[in-house]
Amino acid sequence: METGNRPIGVFDSGVGGLTVAQAIRQILPGEQIVYFGDTAHLPYGDKSEEAIRGYSGKITEFLLGYDAKVVLIACNSASASAYEALLAEYGNRVIILDVINPVVEYCASRNFQRLGVIGTKVTVNSGTYTRKLKEASPTTSVVSLATPLLVPMIEEGFIFDDISNAIIRTYLSDQKLNDIDGLILGCTHYPIIRNQISKFFNFSVEVVDSARIVAVRLREILEEHNLVNRGKPGEDLFFVSDFTDYFEKIARMFFESSINLRRADIWS
Secondary structure: OOOHOEEEEEEEEEOOHHHHHHHHHOOOOOOOEEEEOOOOOOHHHHOOOOHHHHHHHHHOOOOOOOOOOOEOOOOOOHHHHHHHHHHHHHOOOOOOOOHHHHHHHHHHHHHOOEEEEEEOOOHHHOHHHHHHHHHHHOOOOOEEEEOOOHHHHHHOOOOOOOHHHHHHEEEEEEEEOOOOEEEEEOOOOOHHHHHHHHHOOOOOOEEOOOHHHHHHHHHHHHHHHHOOOOOOOOOEEEEOOOOOOHHHHHHHHHHOOOOOEEEOOOOO
16 A cells, blocks of 8 residues: 555544544545544543643554554644644654644734634643744734633534524623634634624634645645555544534534444543
């Protein structure tokens, strides 16, 4: 087997990373995806950094068991807490890609005046976005807001309804986000409610969705390393650490086909 024929490993705490997997499918249709949703431990946003690093390392080992050529951390909390650790531990065996650095590079090219970031407590409290954005674009003012209810809301299927609209409105009305001209969705779950967020701002704020940005960066990396699959891709594989009906529903919606969802108990 040529090295380019190996799959792309993608992981998240739940359904959020499916937004990235869908973007990969659109931009790199010839690639096989092996996805792992750690639904047994979601949400990552209220876990300690040590716990997230432990989960991320175990999942990376699982994806390496499928001979992944790239491990993509499709989770902002894990990217903030575990990217450097995974790079140090596995960087000599596999390409490690996170979802924060590509977004920072994109935003630096857009010359925002006042940029908002919403994400989980772990992502916001880490200060990763603020620090990296200040380094990449010193003239941009950055404000961050933790929005911890959004992930469980999405995972429970509360989207496009009065409950989700009320929660979104409460968070985005925070004065920290006054006068922003761009908003980073600092969690891969959030693109699922992107339209509701854009509507709140009357579509006058650029809502930065990491999924497509990261998929484009992934394509560049595969091309740089001559790892683009030139043959027929294998079947996409979807694993969860605990079954949830909503995960399967969302996965089928994103991929517009029947998927074979498997449970992988990698914790016992």
